[in-house]
Amino acid sequence: MIDFKSGAIFKLKANEEYRHTxxxxxxxxxxxxxxxxxxxxxxxxTDKRIIAVNVQGITGKKRDFSSLPYSKVVAFSVETAGTFDLDAELELWFSGLGKVKFEFTGQTDIAEISRLIAGFVL
Known part of the structure; x- marks a missing residue:
């Protein structure tokens, strides 16, 4: 489960592995x-929610799937990558739960993610 009190951070890069999972x-x-x-x-x-996959245990066979519906997002913030800070960030505040922060590395198009979130939330 995502720790909403600490605003859990995931450092992410585009990858299709969990698409099929x-x-x-x-x-x-x-x-x-x-x-x-x-x-x-x-x-x-997805077009309805964000599914966070938390791999647990030494072997990684145990997984926690947290479903974060866009309908519960009350605010979000996007920070683009800079010259020296190459990570882009997405922060989402969920009604009754708290904040989740995702950090994207590499060539992630954070503007496209922002448009996606806005389209589902607004």
Whole structure:
């Protein structure tokens, strides 16, 4: 489960590994629009929610899937990458839960992610 009190951070890079891992969790008509992976953990954006994949244990076979529906997002913030700070950030505040922070490394198009979130939240 995501630790909302500390504003959990995931450092992510575009990766398709978890796209197929969450297929069995999707509701009818729900589609994946983006998939990202950190060292072990990952995040999948769908057209209805964000699914955070938390890999647990030594073998990594145990996984926690946290479903974060866009309908519960009350605010969000995007920070683009800079010259020396190459990570882009997305912060989301969820009603009744708290804040989650995602850090994106590499060539992630944070503007596209911002448009995606805005389209579902606003």
């Amino acid at each position: 969450v297929d069995r969790l999707l509701v009818q008509g729900e589609t994946v629009v983006g998939s990202f992976k950190g060292i072990r953990d990952g995040v999948v954006f």
